[in-house]
Amino acid sequence: MPKALTTILAIVTALHIIPLEAATDAERIQMLEEQLERQKVMLQQQQRMLTTMQSELGRLKAGRPPDEALVITDVLPVPAETPPKPSAPQEEFGLGFDIYGFVMADAIYDFKRVDPEWEDTLRVSTIPTQSGLYGNDGNFVFSVRQSRLGIKGEWDTEVGTVSALLEGELFGTGDDAGQTTPRLRHAWATLNDFGMGQYWSNFMDPDVFPNTIDYWGPTGMVFYRNKQARYTWPLGEDVFSVALEDPDTQLTIGKFRDDCAAPDDENCDSTLEEVFQKWNDIPDLSMRYRNNTGWGHWQLAGIARKLGFERRDTGNKHDEFGWGVNASTVVNTTALDRLRLQVVYGEGIGNYMNDGGVDLAPRSSELKGNSAKPVPILGIVAYYDHYWNERWSTSIGWSTTRLDTLNGQAGNEFADGQIAHVNLLHYPTTGVMIGGELIWGERTDVDSADGHDLRAQMSLKVNFPR
Numbered sequence: 033m034p035k036a037l038t039t040i041l042a043i044v045t046a047l048h049i050i051p052l053e054a055a056t057d058a059e060r061i062q063m064l065e066e067q068l069e070r071q072k073v074m075l076q077q078q079q080r081m082l083t084t085m086q087s088e089l090g091r092l093k094a095g096r097p098p099d100e101a102l103v104i105t106d107v108l109p110v111p112a113e114t115p116p117k118p119s120a121p122q123e124e125f126g127l128g129f130d131i132y133g134f135v136m137a138d139a140i141y142d143f144k145r146v147d148p149e150w151e152d153t154l155r156v157s158t159i160p161t162q163s164g165l166y167g168n169d170g171n172f173v174f175s176v177r178q179s180r181l182g183i184k185g186e187w188d189t190e191v192g193t194v195s196a197l198l199e200g201e202l203f204g205t206g207d208d209a210g211q212t213t214p215r216l217r218h219a220w221a222t223l224n225d226f227g228m229g230q231y232w233s234n235f236m237d238p239d240v241f242p243n244t245i246d247y248w249g250p251t252g253m254v255f256y257r258n259k260q261a262r263y264t265w266p267l268g269e270d271v272f273s274v275a276l277e278d279p280d281t282q283l284t285i286g287k288f289r290d291d292c293a294a295p296d297d298e299n300c301d302s303t304l305e306e307v308f309q310k311w312n313d314i315p316d317l318s319m320r321y322r323n324n325t326g327w328g329h330w331q332l333a334g335i336a337r338k339l340g341f342e343r344r345d346t347g348n349k350h351d352e353f354g355w356g357v358n359a360s361t362v363v364n365t366t367a368l369d370r371l372r373l374q375v376v377y378g379e380g381i382g383n384y385m386n387d388g389g390v391d392l393a394p395r396s397s398e399l400k401g402n403s404a405k406p407v408p409i410l411g412i413v414a415y416y417d418h419y420w421n422e423r424w425s426t427s428i429g430w431s432t433t434r435l436d437t438l439n440g441q442a443g444n445e446f447a448d449g450q451i452a453h454v455n456l457l458h459y460p461t462t463g464v465m466i467g468g469e470l471i472w473g474e475r476t477d478v479d480s481a482d483g484h485d486l487r488a489q490m491s492l493k494v495n496f497p498r
Contacts, residue, residue: 394440
């Protein structure tokens with residue numbers, strides 16, 4: 033016991049002689065506060081030891097049998113560093129969040145050949161309609177670009193429920209097409225029924241996406257993650273929501289893209305494709321009603337758009353009206369099986385489609401007196417997800433995108449496409465999926481040239497445990 037007391041006294045003495053060589057009074061104050069917290073902990077430990085020792089001494093003097101062993105080492109550890117006390121009380125939110133995601137590896141054999149920047153998936157608009165455009169038939173690809181990571185949380189405050197979602201993946205697009213570049217999927221925040229950020233478009237029904245392993249999925253589906261502000265009214269089990277969404281016009285100059293911007297310019301310093309650009313000054317307006325039932329759900333959504341464009345050389349501006357209606361449903365045919373259906377139609381809603389869409393195109397085949405017009409488009413999705421048992425599943429289905437092309441469009445532009453999937457997937461344990469899939473796709477151009485592709489894909493997907 034004397035040895036233990038000597039040790040404690042040595043520790044206390046050491047704490048007293050810590051030099052205060054801080055450069056400023058604020059740093060000296062912080063250091064003193066930290067030392068004070070350590071002293072308090074040491075005093076609490078000494079008090080516990082003294083109480084135990086007094087109890088043991090009293091038992092020995094009274095000649096009572098031992099009822100509790102004296103444990104000198106029962107001392108709380110001294111924190112290596114005690115954080116300074118806050119200058120003002122901090123509000124406790126009770127915040128918690130989940131980190132989720134998965135690693136997914138794909139092995140793909142393409143019996144034909146698509147645009148090499150999109151070889152990790154079968155996107156029908158990348159199927160060539162000219163033989164040998166991307167090389168000889170037959171191509172093998174390993175890919176990890178579907179891998180995903182996200183963070184989400186929800187908590188209560190004095191003004192209501194707040195949530196946040198941040199999610200990304202490795203499937204680069206745009207300038208990063210074909211690369212494993214981190215790509216933002218969602219950045220979404222809500223306060224009660226109001227949300228802002230980037231999330232699934234309000235014009236979309238994400239539940240229609242089938243249980244396939246090909247990344248791009250049904251070509252004729254409304255599939256768009258868009259920046260927006262949305263308000264949702266809960267209606268019991270149902271919802272009605274209105275959103276203002278970021279506008280983006282998919283504009284094609286068609287067969288006139290290489291024509292001189294100034295017909296009298298002998299040097300042709302610029303082409304029409306170089307001087308025309310999109311012009312969007314008001315957001316898209318979308319509305320959605322979803323009815324949830326015992327057998328699944330059905331949803332009806334609509335969108336209205338101002339599709340603008342301008343000439344950079346003259347400053348002339350023009351706009352057209354775009355609109356669309358999207359009807360979708362998911363039917364629970366059994367406890368696990370799902371029938372997924374969607375039909376969408378509109379004019380100038382191409383950039384909301386999963387693939388192949390265009391919003392504005394030249395109306396006629398003559399340059400003089402020509403004007404732009406919204407391109408009509410039809411999209412259909414029909415898939416069935418069947419679970420043989422809790423360990424095996426199969427998805428089979430078909431989807432198409434069809435444009436009512438205009439006379440001013442170029443002959444090699446996309447006119448319609450279709451895709452079909454069938455797979456067999458195995459779930460050996462929780463959070464793990466391995467399986468194979470056959471994918472067939474076809475593309476047809478404005479001039480009726482067509483091309484098709486067939487590929488086989490095997491994937492392993494492992495979710496991060498929660």
